[in-house]
Amino acid sequence: MGSPGINIAALSVAIRILAVLLCGGCDTQLRPTTERDTRDAVGDQGVELETFDKDQADTVTPTDTSDLLFAADSTETSDVPLATDLSDGEVPNTCPVAVGGLRNLSEAVDVDTPPTHLDMEFGRVELLGARSYDEDGDSIAEQKWTVTQHPGRVPPSVEQVSARGPSEIGIYMLGSYELELTVVDEHGLSSCNTAGVTVTSTATAGLVVELTWETPGDPDETDDDGADVDLHLLRPGGMIWNLQGARDDCFFYDRSPDWGVLGVATDNPKYHVDDFDGAGPEVITIEQPALTTGEEGYLIGVNFRVNNHFALVFPSVRVYSNGEAIGIVGEKGGIALQRGEVWIAGELFWTENGPLFVTSDVPQITDGFPVP
Ligand SMILES: [Ca+2]
Ligand SMILES: [Ca+2]
Ligand SMILES: [Ca+2]
Ligand SMILES: [Ca+2]
Missing domain, CATH: 2.60.40.10 (Immunoglobulins)
Known part of the structure; x- marks a missing residue:
C-alpha cells in the first residue's frame, strides 16, 4: 500500500x-x-x-x-x-x-x-x-x-x-x-x-561582405554535416592572414580588430557568424569604412578549411554597400576550391566616389594563405 x-x-x-x-x-x-x-x-x-x-x-x-x-x-x-x-x-x-x-x-x-x-x-x-x-x-x-x-x-x-x-x-x-x-x-x-x-x-552598415558556398558532393546542405569554408577580410596594407593577434585579418579568431582610427569602433570590421556545416552564410560588416588609397584596398579571402569528406566547394562572395539604399557593389564566384586552398576573391576600395570591388579574370588561388 x-x-x-x-x-x-x-x-x-x-x-x-x-x-x-x-x-x-x-x-x-x-x-x-x-x-x-x-x-x-x-x-x-x-x-x-x-x-x-x-x-x-x-x-x-x-x-x-x-x-x-x-x-x-x-x-x-x-x-x-x-x-x-x-x-x-x-x-x-x-x-x-x-x-x-x-x-x-x-x-x-x-x-x-x-x-x-x-x-x-x-x-x-x-x-x-x-x-x-x-x-x-x-x-x-x-x-x-x-x-x-x-x-x-x-x-x-x-x-x-x-x-x-x-x-x-x-x-x-x-x-x-x-x-x-x-x-x-x-x-x-x-x-x-x-x-x-x-x-x-536590412543593412545599417556601410559595407557588407557575404560569403556563401555550394558543396555538390553533399546530398543535404541543411544538415550539420558539411564543408567548412571561412571568410577573411584583410585590412588595407595588411600583410598577415589568418593570425589571431596580428589584427590584419578579420576572421573567426579575430572578430573585431581595431582598424582605421584606434579607439574608434565605427571603422572596425565585425565578423558576425561562422558557419561550419555547409552553405554559409558568413558575413563581415564595417559601419563606416575608412577611405582607402589608390593602391591598397581591403582584400577578401576565402579558405576551404575543413572538408570532412566533401572534395570540392564552389564559393561566392557578394559585397553590398548601404549609401542612399542598399545595393550590390559586386560579386564573384564560379571557381572550385579544394581543402586547404585560399581564394582571393577580390579587392575592395572605399573612395570618395563610392565603393569599388576589383576582381581578376584569372582566379587567385593558393595552397594555404599567401605569406608576405
Ligand atoms: Ca487537445
Ligand atoms: Ca550535409
Ligand atoms: Ca566557416
Ligand atoms: Ca578603429
Whole structure:
C-alpha cells in the first residue's frame, strides 16, 4: 500500500527525469565539445548565456511537470489519471492553437507580448511559441517551426534546443524571412492553424561582405554535416592572414580588430557568424569604412578549411554597400576550391566616389594563405 494522497515512487521518478532534462539543457548550451565549439562559445558568450537563461525559463513550466508525472505513472500504480483517460468518453479532443512570436536576442524584448515581425540587421532570433494554448486544457507537447521563405539558396536551420523549449534561427542574409509554427497537444493532435512570423534583414552598415558556398558532393546542405569554408577580410596594407593577434585579418579568431582610427569602433570590421556545416552564410560588416588609397584596398579571402569528406566547394562572395539604399557593389564566384586552398576573391576600395570591388579574370588561388 502506498500513501493515500501522493505516489512517492512516481514523484521521485518524475523529479529525477526533470533533473536530467534540466542538466541536458545545461550541457547543450554551456559545454563546448570541439575546438570550434570552444572558439564560438568564447566569441558569443554573452548571447549563449542569455539564451540559456531564457530557455530554462521557457522550458520549465507547471505543465511540463504534470506531463512528467503522467509519464512516470504509466509503469506504476497511481491515483493520478493516465493521459489517455483524458480523451476518452464524453470529452472530445480539440486541436490546440498555435501562437508565435519573435525575440531579437541582441535586444531586450518583453516576452509576454513578443512581436510577430522584426526589422533587424544581423543576429540570432528566438522563436517563441509558449503562448500557444489548447482550449480543452491539454498541454502543448511540441512546437514545430518551418522556414517557408528565405533569401539565398539554402534555408537557415531552425535550431531546436528541446522539444518544448524555444527554437532559434540565425538571420545573416539581407532580405525577407517567413516562418510558420504548428503545435501538437499532449495526445499528438496538431493545431488546426499555423502561426506566421516574419523577419526583414536590412543593412545599417556601410559595407557588407557575404560569403556563401555550394558543396555538390553533399546530398543535404541543411544538415550539420558539411564543408567548412571561412571568410577573411584583410585590412588595407595588411600583410598577415589568418593570425589571431596580428589584427590584419578579420576572421573567426579575430572578430573585431581595431582598424582605421584606434579607439574608434565605427571603422572596425565585425565578423558576425561562422558557419561550419555547409552553405554559409558568413558575413563581415564595417559601419563606416575608412577611405582607402589608390593602391591598397581591403582584400577578401576565402579558405576551404575543413572538408570532412566533401572534395570540392564552389564559393561566392557578394559585397553590398548601404549609401542612399542598399545595393550590390559586386560579386564573384564560379571557381572550385579544394581543402586547404585560399581564394582571393577580390579587392575592395572605399573612395570618395563610392565603393569599388576589383576582381581578376584569372582566379587567385593558393595552397594555404599567401605569406608576405
Ligand atoms: Ca487537445
Ligand atoms: Ca550535409
Ligand atoms: Ca566557416
Ligand atoms: Ca578603429
